Amino acid sequence: MEGAETRTEGIVRSHCRICHGGCGVLVHMKDGRVIRIEGDPQSPISRGTLCPKGMASVQLAYHPDRLLHPLKRKGAKGEGKWEKISWDEAYEILTRKMKGFMDNYGAESIVLGYGTGRDNEAFIYRFANLLGTPNVLTAGHMCYGPRVSTSIITCGNLPVCDYEGNPRCVMVWGNNAILSNPDEYKGLYLSDALAKGAKLIVVDPRFTKLADRSDLWLQIRPGTDVALALGMAHVIVEEGLYDKEFVRRWVHGWKEFTERVESYPPGKVSEITWIPEEKIRGAARLFATTKPACIQWGVAIEQSINCVDNNRSLIALAAITGNLDVPGGMVFYVPPPTMSASQFGAHKMLSPEQRKKRLGGDRFKLADAFAILNPRFVWDAILTEQPYPVKMVFLISSNPVTTRAQASMVYEALRRVEFLAVSDFFLTPTAELADLVLPAATWLEMNYVAEFWKRHGYVLARQKAIQVGECKSDHEVLIELGNRMGQSEHWWPTLHDALNVILAPSGLTFEEFAEIGYLRGKMEYRKYLKKGFSTPTRKVELYSTRMKEWGYDPLPRFREPPESPVSRPDLVKDYPYILITGMRPTAFFHSEHRQIPWLRELLPEPLVEIHPETARREGIEEGDWVTIESPRGNCYQRAKLTLGIDPRVVGAQHAWWFPEKEGPEHGWKASNINLLTDNDPDTCDPAMGATNLRALLCRISKKSEGTP
Numbered sequence: 001m002e003g004a005e006t007r008t009e010g011i012v013r014s015h016c017r018i019c020h021g022g023c024g025v026l027v028h029m030k031d032g033r034v035i036r037i038e039g040d041p042q043s044p045i046s047r048g049t050l051c052p053k054g055m056a057s058v059q060l061a062y063h064p065d066r067l068l069h070p071l072k073r074k075g076a077k078g079e080g081k082w083e084k085i086s087w088d089e090a091y092e093i094l095t096r097k098m099k100g101f102m103d104n105y106g107a108e109s110i111v112l113g114y115g116t117g118r119d120n121e122a123f124i125y126r127f128a129n130l131l132g133t134p135n136v137l138t139a140g141h142m143c144y145g146p147r148v149s150t151s152i153i154t155c156g157n158l159p160v161c162d163y164e165g166n167p168r169c170v171m172v173w174g175n176n177a178i179l180s181n182p183d184e185y186k187g188l189y190l191s192d193a194l195a196k197g198a199k200l201i202v203v204d205p206r207f208t209k210l211a212d213r214s215d216l217w218l219q220i221r222p223g224t225d226v227a228l229a230l231g232m233a234h235v236i237v238e239e240g241l242y243d244k245e246f247v248r249r250w251v252h253g254w255k256e257f258t259e260r261v262e263s264y265p266p267g268k269v270s271e272i273t274w275i276p277e278e279k280i281r282g283a284a285r286l287f288a289t290t291k292p293a294c295i296q297w298g299v300a301i302e303q304s305i306n307c308v309d310n311n312r313s314l315i316a317l318a319a320i321t322g323n324l325d326v327p328g329g330m331v332f333y334v335p336p337p338t339m340s341a342s343q344f345g346a347h348k349m350l351s352p353e354q355r356k357k358r359l360g361g362d363r364f365k366l367a368d369a370f371a372i373l374n375p376r377f378v379w380d381a382i383l384t385e386q387p388y389p390v391k392m393v394f395l396i397s398s399n400p401v402t403t404r405a406q407a408s409m410v411y412e413a414l415r416r417v418e419f420l421a422v423s424d425f426f427l428t429p430t431a432e433l434a435d436l437v438l439p440a441a442t443w444l445e446m447n448y449v450a451e452f453w454k455r456h457g458y459v460l461a462r463q464k465a466i467q468v469g470e471c472k473s474d475h476e477v478l479i480e481l482g483n484r485m486g487q488s489e490h491w492w493p494t495l496h497d498a499l500n501v502i503l504a505p506s507g508l509t510f511e512e513f514a515e516i517g518y519l520r521g522k523m524e525y526r527k528y529l530k531k532g533f534s535t536p537t538r539k540v541e542l543y544s545t546r547m548k549e550w551g552y553d554p555l556p557r558f559r560e561p562p563e564s565p566v567s568r569p570d571l572v573k574d575y576p577y578i579l580i581t582g583m584r585p586t587a588f589f590h591s592e593h594r595q596i597p598w599l600r601e602l603l604p605e606p607l608v609e610i611h612p613e614t615a616r617r618e619g620i621e622e623g624d625w626v627t628i629e630s631p632r633g634n635c636y637q638r639a640k641l642t643l644g645i646d647p648r649v650v651g652a653q654h655a656w657w658f659p660e661k662e663g664p665e666h667g668w669k670a671s672n673i674n675l676l677t678d679n680d681p682d683t684c685d686p687a688m689g690a691t692n693l694r695a696l697l698c699r700i701s702k703k704s705e706g707t708p
Contacts, residue, residue, distance in 0.1 A: 140372040
């Protein structure tokens with residue numbers, strides 16, 4: 001029985017997944033319990049380093065508030081009354097509800113969802129596609145999904161910084177890798193590059209530790225990134241600093257692109273971005289002339305109405321300077337010999353008829369092409385039953401009440417949906433609204449071929465060390481549900497069998513893979529010399545044929561954020577500050593870990609960054625509780641005064657709730673910045689549906705009395 005596979009003594013070599021990580025770990029066992037977790041010096045991607053979250057996974061696994069058994073709601077939603085049930089009963093409830101809704105309303109009435117995942121995405125999509133629902137609710141419209149999808153239509157694959165190739169210049173754009181270790185990256189590689197003398201350009205509205213180490217810090221007005229990138233391209237073209245041979249042979253739309261960047265001279269861009277013209281020119285020259293060079297960008301520029309064009313313009317900078325797929329540049333890593341996450345996801349098994357029923361249709365055509373939907377359409381379908389009713393939502397590793405825009409709408413929709421199931425570690429504010437709650441396993445409690453969805457060239461062996469209560473991995477649950485829902489020919493009896501299928505191209509069993517610890521694709525540079533780029537023109541498409549086909553501007557361009565001092569002068573009198581949300585603290589991963597003692601000690605309360613000049617004007621002092629308000633709502637966070645933010649900008653943390661607060665709401669309304677954010681589709685990126693979270697208007701004031 002898979003659930004019984006545990007270790008008793010010694011060390012289990014595995015890979016962490018308490019955040020985006022994938023860091024190699026040594027799990028120390030005694031008497032069948034984990035007693036310590038440390039970094040694995042033999043890990044090829046983390047080399048013995050480990051963040052506080054990884055070490056605190058011990059406290060996560062054995063937390064006294066951990067969900068240990070399936071729970072069925074008693075009484076009304078949100079009352080906090082639960083009944084412990086068996087897994088058999090939980091499966092019976094799920095399958096009965098799914099079959100009933102499918103019979104009466106169609107498979108599309110069921111929405112599956114996940115957050116910033118647990119390496120479970122491929123299993124979730126496989127189950128949904130075989131079920132026949134096109135509706136999978138993810139963060140993919142505004143996090144990582146835009147990077148991958150935009151890269152695929154522009155240059156064929158996601159370009160990733162090749163730190164092993166010793167870049168001589170690194171441009172970090174809307175990213176804080178030293179703290180967050182996001183997606184394909186580990187902060188230690190960037191630190192190594194800087195220690196070897198690489199030049200560093202940082203584009204960020206906040207003065208981060210990376211900005212402090214940089215050769216050039218470009219303190220940008222939030223939401224104006226694409227204008228800056230096109231302004232830099234203007235300088236590179238104007239001064240002839242581009243790679244003429246690469247452009248001649250491998251760029252599609254050069255003439256049109258150069259005409260577009262003529263509209264972004266540095267003087268004009270300086271006015272848009274608040275960055276001095278000489279810094280714009282200096283950054284362009286430094287990046288174009290210091291080779292090899294790469295750009296590490298992150299989620300901050302994707303949570304914007306300019307999401308797709310931000311990504312396209314940064315790829316353009318790498319391409320025209322000849323830094324694509326070269327050592328030390330931005331490379332396309334060769335995947336290891338395993339089944340891909342896309343193949344496992346069984347996307348081709350969703351019928352064209354059902355695909356057309358995806359909520360939102362093809363309103364956001366790039367997102368739709370990659371099976372991604374905007375969450376607003378799910379909430380609308382629940383609340384209005386248009387274009388058809390959504391009757392069931394099954395959320396796995398997701399807490400949208402705190403992590404999705406316009407949280408009050410999210411809460412109301414999940415309160416009113418006919419059936420809500422949640423799989424998680426704890427009773428979160430979202431889980432408290434559920435009809436059925438499943439106890440999810442942590443990374444310490446599962447075997448898996450980890451990170452086979454990433455594009456860094458690796459897969460990693462995650463090995464089960466312990467069994468806690470009746471907790472099950474999402475993969476085990478979905479396999480069981482798939483078999484019970486009549487999908488047996490497309491699933492396997494056990495997770496072990498599924499892992500062997502994923503590994504089949506390598507010729508290894510999971511046991512053999514676990515012994516090795518990881519697989520890596522054999523790297524090859526300048527692959528385009530043999531087969532071109534994987535785009536319709538076989539070139540890097542600065543002028544996108546796919547975007548043109550879909551009716552969008554085929555060239556990147558700057559759109560003023562829909563709620564800014566420029567676009568909404570009528571709001572500025574009442575809401576004079578630009579609000580950015582989503583600052584990454586070391587302690588937490590989005591809404592997670594606020595009940596973990598070691599991590600909560602690092603950051604006991606939510607912080608809002610304010611310039612001292614602004615604080616004086618508003619009568620706010622260090623440590624005061626501050627009321628932050630937008631046209632949509634308000635919340636409270638503690639003032640952190642800093643010179644590292646523009647006086648016209650306020651920076652707030654996201655996804656706050658208070659597990660220690662009694663009652664089923666756990667204080668989610670007190671400090672949740674997503675009560676202030678907007679999810680109106682008209683304010684989203686027109687191709688991707690990315691929510692505009694990083695450039696809003698707000699006002700601040702000292703809270704009159706007490707704590708929230």
